[in-house]
Amino acid sequence: MTSKDRVFLLDANIFIEAKxxxxxxxxCPGFWESIKALHEDKRLYSIDRIKDELEKGxxxxxxxxxxxxxxxxxLSTDNESITGCYGQIVSWVSEQDQxxxxxxxxxxxxxxxxxxxxxxxxxxxxxxHEVYSPDAQRRxxxxxxxxxxxxxxxxxxxxxxxxxxxxxWKSGG
Numbered sequence: 001m002t003s004k005d006r007v008f009l010l011d012a013n014i015f016i017e018a019k020x021x022x023x024x025x026x027x028c029p030g031f032w033e034s035i036k037a038l039h040e041d042k043r044l045y046s047i048d049r050i051k052d053e054l055e056k057g058x059x060x061x062x063x064x065x066x067x068x069x070x071x072x073x074x075l076s077t078d079n080e081s082i083t084g085c086y087g088q089i090v091s092w093v094s095e096q097d098q099x100x101x102x103x104x105x106x107x108x109x110x111x112x113x114x115x116x117x118x119x120x121x122x123x124x125x126x127x128x129h130e131v132y133s134p135d136a137q138r139r140x141x142x143x144x145x146x147x148x149x150x151x152x153x154x155x156x157x158x159x160x161x162x163x164x165x166x167x168x169w170k171s172g173g
Contacts, residue, residue, distance in 0.1 A: 003162050006043075006125050006152070006162065007042065007043055007044070007045065007122075007124050007125065008038075008043060008044045008045070008124065008125050008126075008127050008154070008159050008163075009044075009045055009046060009047070009075075009115060009118060009119045009122075009124040009125065009126050009127065010035075010044065010045070010046040010050070010126075010127045011046075011050070011112070011115055011126060011127060011128035011129070011130070011142065012046075012050045012053045012054060012111065013128060013129045013130070014127050014128065014129065014156055015046075015050075015054055015061060015065070016054075016057075016061065017129055018031060018156070019059075019060070019061045025060060025064070028167060030167045030168070031167065032064065032068070034160075034163075034165045034167075035069070036068065036069060036070070038163060038165075039069070039070060039072075039073045040070075043163060044073070044163075045073055045074070045075050045124070046073060046074050046075070046115075047074055047075050047076075047077050047111065047114055047115055047118050048074045048075065048076050048077055048078075049077055049111035049114045049115070050074065050111050050115065051065055051066075051074040052111075053110075053111055075118055075122075077114045077117070077118055079121070081121040081122075082114070082117045082118050082121045082122075083117070084121070085116075085117035085118075085120040085121045085149075086113055086114055086117035088149075089113050089116055089117055089120070089145060089149065090107070090108055090113055092145070092148060092149075093107050093108070093113070093140055093145065094108075098135075098136070098137060099136070099137060099140055100137050100138055102138070103136075103137065103138055103139050103140050104140065106139070106140070107139075107140040112140070112142055112145075113145075115142070116142060116145050116146060116149065116151055119146075119151045119152075120149050120150075120151050124151075125151070125152035125153065125154055125159075126142060126146060126151060126152070126153040126154070127153070127154050127155065127156060127159045128142045128143070128153060128154075128155070129155060129156070130142045130143055131143060132144060132147065
């Protein structure tokens with residue numbers, strides 16, 4: 001897939017870390033505006049299970065996800081092709097001796113598997129802060145599973161560069 005056609009699927013940690021750190025709502029409103037605009041351009045989505053996770057925070061990020069971000073941004077995972085991919089992914093993870101049983105159970109209960117399944121079924125690229133970790137045992141990293149299933153993955157900065165997003169300084173005073 002060429003970069004001009006690539007569509008991105010955001011992990012929860014993209015939203016959470018941005019809000020907590022370098023793209024806080026009061027410091028970089030342009031980040032949040034770009035997320036909405038990129039979704040409107042059909043270049044960026046997340047999934048319903050990520051939205052559920054964000055809503056559990058009960059904070060300004062939860063409010064933003066519910067009130068500012070269009071509901072269509074959060075793709076439904078209630079889909080036969082996604083469910084099929086999810087089954088294959090969870091099966092593969094459970095067969096890996098590398099991961100501890102607690103890591104496998106955590107993976108099966110959180111949205112990560114669904115995010116990868118959606119990306120796999122719809123040929124989307126995942127954006128996450130997680131990194132490939134070939135020796136991981138205590139946690140199943142998204143990039144580890146992506147590599148197994150041929151799903152592209154990127155970090156926030158690579159996505160923003162590929163989409164030609166720029167933030168410009170403006171005096172607050």
